[in-house]
Amino acid sequence: MALTKNERRLRIKNRIRKVVSGTEAKPRLAVFRSNKEIYAQIIDDVSGKTISAASSRDKDIDTAKANKTEAAKLVGKAVAEKALKAGIETIAFDRGGYLYHGRIKSLAEGAREAGLKF
Numbered sequence: 001m002a003l004t005k006n007e008r009r010l011r012i013k014n015r016i017r018k019v020v021s022g023t024e025a026k027p028r029l030a031v032f033r034s035n036k037e038i039y040a041q042i043i044d045d046v047s048g049k050t051i052s053a054a055s056s057r058d059k060d061i062d063t064a065k066a067n068k069t070e071a072a073k074l075v076g077k078a079v080a081e082k083a084l085k086a087g088i089e090t091i092a093f094d095r096g097g098y099l100y101h102g103r104i105k106s107l108a109e110g111a112r113e114a115g116l117k118f
Contacts, residue, residue: 029041029094029118054075068103070106076108076109080112083116089117092118
């Protein structure tokens, strides 16, 4: 029986999570993409804490005139700025089972432009 699109993504996500893990020194940038919005969290998996987060729904991120790809770039910049304030410079990027193109790539580029290294 064929897998649904979401089941396929979850399989890929689990395969990625076997390898990618966040520590205090190098936390994980996890991305979730819905049809309308995009969310990003910087997570320390050892302690189980979210260090910083940003989404396209945040009031301080102006996504009114931006398309979804441009909004993802703004979210990447916002989460990177919050991480830098918390003293984090390097991260492990967890694309969450999504292909690295479009909004996911745009978010990663925005985070890199704002100063995160990965």
